[in-house]
Amino acid sequence: SAVISQKPSRDICQRGTSLTIQCQVDSQVTMMFWYRQQPGQSLTLIATANQGSEATYESGFVIDKFPISRPNLTFSTLTVSNMSPEDSSIYLCSVMTGNHEQFFGPGTRLTVL
Amino acid sequence: AQSVAQPEDQVNVAEGNPLTVKCTYSVSGNPYLFWYVQYPNRGLQFLLKYITGDNLVKGSYGFEAEFNKSQTSFHLKKPSALVSDSALYFCAVRDDNYGQNFVFGPGTRLSVLP
Numbered sequence: 001s002a003v004i005s006q007k008p009s010r011d012i013c014q015r016g017t018s019l020t021i022q023c024q025v026d027s028q029v030t031m032m033f034w035y036r037q038q039p040g041q042s043l044t045l046i047a048t049a050n051q052g053s054e055a056t057y058e059s060g061f062v063i064d065k066f067p068i069s070r071p072n073l074t075f076s077t078l079t080v081s082n083m084s085p086e087d088s089s090i091y092l093c094s095v096m097t098g099n100h101e102q103f104f105g106p107g108t109r110l111t112v113l
Numbered sequence: 114a115q116s117v118a119q120p121e122d123q124v125n126v127a128e129g130n131p132l133t134v135k136c137t138y139s140v141s142g143n144p145y146l147f148w149y150v151q152y153p154n155r156g157l158q159f160l161l162k163y164i165t166g167d168n169l170v171k172g173s174y175g176f177e178a179e180f181n182k183s184q185t186s187f188h189l190k191k192p193s194a195l196v197s198d199s200a201l202y203f204c205a206v207r208d209d210n211y212g213q214n215f216v217f218g219p220g221t222r223l224s225v226l227p
Contacts, residue, residue: 001159040201043157043217058214092156100145100164100207102215104157 002027002095004105012111013083020079021108023093028073031096034066036089037107043092049076083112115140115208117218125224126194134189134221136178136204145207146187147215148178152200160202163187174198194225 003026013019023032032049047068048056055068070076080087093105116139126132138144148160161172168180178189187204204218 040220040222042203042219045214048214094157101159101162102147102205103159104149106156 001101002029002097002103004093004095004103006091006093006105006108008108009106010109010111012113015084015112017083018079018081019083019110020077021091021093023076023078023105025074025095029095029097030073032070032076033094033096033102034068034076034078035092035094035104037092038089046078046091049078080110083110085112088112115144115206115216117204117206117216119202119204119218119221121221122219123222123224125226128196128225128227129193132191132194132198132223132225134202134204134223136187136189136218137185138187138204138206139185140206140208142209144185144187145209146178146180147205147207148172148176148187148189149203149205149217150174150200151203151220157203160189194223196225196227199223199225 005024007022034046035043037043045058046061049068049070051070065081067079088111090107090109092107094102096102118137146163149157151157160176161170163170163180171177176191180187202221205215207215
């Protein structure tokens with residue numbers, strides 16, 4: 001298994017500002033992902049964070065809005081840029097281990113006013 | 114592309130009774146199937162997976178799931194429900210033809226009544 005921490009756990013932000021979410025894993029992992037989840041709803045994959053190269057974004061998500069860094073195999077950041085109320089959501093970091101299991105961080109609950 | 118359906122938004126069951134949470138999937142290649150549980154204000158927790166081998170897989174907290182290839186289903190089951198099992202349950206699939214991405218179902222809210 002993997003233990004994942006995220007910072008901040010929650011934040012309230014003003015529209016037009018940006019927030020950077022940090023994800024730290026207790027072991028080196030190759031595959032790291034960022035998801036978005038509306039409370040009580042399903043998860044939507046934003047992007048795969050690639051170590052040493054640009055992130056791979058899913059349809060509907062772009063680098064200018066959600067820049068991602070992955071400086072090493074245990075850490076990644078997701079920035080939500082130029083925020084609007086529609087960006088209010090829970091943002092989840094996850095990693096996949098070698099036996100196909102995916103583990104999730106506790107999430108960052110973002111509210112944009 | 115892969116997809117997952119969970120036909121029931123809500124499942125109610127009395128404590129001590131068996132529970133089933135349904136999941137069907139669609140893939141072009143071989144499916145890797147997973148169940149996750151999310152308790153209120155918590156992250157997702159891995160319950161169990163099917164990759165290959167026995168169709169009946171056992172997981173955490175007494176849960177099990179049966180892979181049925183002909184019906185493209187992977188229903189989650191537990192013989193005797195506990196009130197503490199009340200949570201949001203997600204089925205997920207990964208298609209080995211489409212890399213590492215998981216697709217999650219819409220979720221089923223399980224309520225176990227005392």
